[in-house]
Amino acid sequence: MSAKDQDRLLGHAQDNDGIDEYDNALPTWWLGILWGSIAFAIVYVVDYHFVSDRSQVATYEAEVAAAPQASSASAAPLVITPEVLAAGKAVYDANCMACHGPELKGSVGPDLVDATWIHGGTLAQITETITKGVPEKGMLTWGPILGPEKVAQVAAFVHGAGGGQ
């Protein structure tokens, strides 16, 4: 330890199990971070609240204002046309056939053309089952995988295939 360092010791080692403390100026980089953070915080607060107005209240109000549009879009009734059923069959063949069989008569998953339904055989119930799945039984939650349009198509196809109620 140089004499210079010695001079800057605060000299209370005896109070702290022999650990002494220097009294040095804070490094420039450290002060830079401190003052930089303070300056950033001021700019950020002004921008957040008054310039960009990104408050939670404003975000919430914008979402509430947009909500009726969003829900009416997803709840738009699907008109069942031959094209919709063909699209539904394509979705079925690509994603569902492995478990429900090429004729929808079931293998790993249950028969979808008999009159027996575990989760209900109306179009709304079938749509619900496909969207939410039965993950604990191996039926995936298809809603986020396929999206509402393909779910509606494949539900219409399954419902129209013979077992629908």
Ligand code: HEC
């Ligand atoms: C990995 C296998 C597997 C795949 C792939 C699969 N399912 Fe299923 N599915 C099942 C199983 C198992 C059940 C039975 C769930 C239960 O017992 O509650 C089921 C149940 C169902 C039911 C409810 C049947 C009832 O009796 O209520 C419908 C409808 C259905 N699946 C449609 C589909 C559609 C549409 C697809 C494709 C998007 C699909 N499944 C893909 C395994 C699968």
